[in-house]
Amino acid sequence: TIDTTDILKWANEKGEFIRKPSSFRNWITADGSSGFKAEAGRYHLYVSLACPWAHRTLIVRQLKGLEDVITFNVVDYHMGPNGWRFNPAVEGATPDTVNGFSMIREVYFKVDPDYSGRFTIPVLYDKVNGTIVDNESSEIIRMLNTEFNCIYSCYTILTQGINNGVYRAGFATAQDAYDKAVREVFESLDCVEGILSTQRYLTGASITEADVRLYTTLVRFDPVYVGHFKCNKKRIVDYPNIWGYLRDLYNTPGFGSTTNRYHIEHHYQKTSVKQKRTCY
Ligand SMILES: N[C@@H](CCC(=O)N[C@@H](CS)C(=O)NCC(=O)O)C(=O)O
Structure with missing residues (x-):
């Protein structure tokens, strides 16, 4: 037996170090079925x-x-x-x-x-x-x-795939770069659509920073990025879960009240982007 009263006494009577099995053996799962759902910040x-x-x-x-x-x-x-x-x-x-x-x-x-x-x-x-x-x-x-793959990809999705992805598409000066960026934008949106099919917000049941980050791009997507940045494989309105989520956020205090479509549309229309590329 190992004497645990003094933590520095770890050997048994024979002087052997015997590692005790770890005591807490719960499992985090992506879907939360174990009671421990993979969630950001938890x-x-x-x-x-x-x-x-x-x-x-x-x-x-x-x-x-x-x-x-x-x-x-x-x-x-x-x-x-x-x-x-x-x-x-x-x-x-x-x-x-x-x-x-x-x-x-x-x-x-x-x-x-x-x-x-x-x-x-x-x-x-x-x-x-x-x-x-x-x-x-x-x-x-x-x-x-x-x-945590979905959670991880959530952050990658946000920073690379969506928030910056629309700009990488819009400002690409080579066809390949544009194709890659657009592909990532829509793969990321597909992933978000999947996430939102099982939960109300991006990281779970309540609004977090991740939703704020996503909202500001989503709310500009159909009015601006579809046309101006040629992110036009699909619109947000074509994603039932994201569309519902966007409307929900828009109606949440702080979101809709700070969203000015007039400014958003006019800003982007006055910014000229010149590139040659095939559009979807
Ligand atoms: N099975 C554990 C072993 C961890 C372990 O032995 N950690 C050492 C530090 S390297 C420790 O905390 N020892 C304190 C003690 O045994 O009282 C694991 O792999 O997580």
């Missing part, structure tokens, strides 16, 4: 930059472009008798910005006051439900890799 990683297991999770978070989706805190590199602690005075370390705790063990005890395992990092934490999803790095990296 999950948090507690890591140590010294720990190889935690390090894995930071690599995958970045490779998958989840920097805006999953937040993280870094503990002190020094693990004392009570385990990992937060010490923002150490370079590269942070406070606990989610719970305001000073020790990792407090996260475990918050979730399970009777917790008797080791207080390991990484910890994947659910900020919405105040619980630990998983503390097994091999599982964490797998779920970041497989379950």
Whole structure:
């Protein structure tokens, strides 16, 4: 048996280090069927930059472009008798910005006051439900890799595919560049149409920054980008879910009231774009 009263006593009677199985083994899924839906802003990683297991999770978070989706805190590199602690005075370390705790063990005890395992990092934490999803790095990296694709693409969609995509189409000076941009605009819109078939807003049941970012392009799409930027494979009105979403947002305080069609249309009509290309 492993003595967990002092965290620095990890060996058994024979002096062997036996790794205990991780205790929290929930699974985030893209569709939320597990009770943990892949959502932007919902999950948090507690890591140590010294720990190889935690390090894995930071690599995958970045490779998958989840920097805006999953937040993280870094503990002190020094693990004392009570385990990992937060010490923002150490370079590269942070406070606990989610719970305001000073020790990792407090996260475990918050979730399970009777917790008797080791207080390991990484910890994947659910900020919405105040619980630990998983503390097994091999599982964490797998779920970041497989379950967040739609969320990740949401951000790529927004920044590259749609918000900037219409400009890349409109200002392209070569046919290839225009074709690529238009293809991405409509692939991205198709993806948003799919997302909005199962949920009201881009990242879930409530309006987030992502909706604001998307709205300002969508509301200019049919009046301006279809004609002016030749993003004319389809119009927004041809996407039933996006069209309903756009109307919903327009009627939400702050959206419609700041949207001025007169200015939008006249601005773009006065900006001349010269290019030769085939249109859809
Ligand atoms: N199975 C875990 C192991 C993580 C692990 O052992 N982390 C070490 C740091 S490298 C830890 O937090 N140890 C604290 C302890 O055992 O008390 C994983 O891969 O996520």
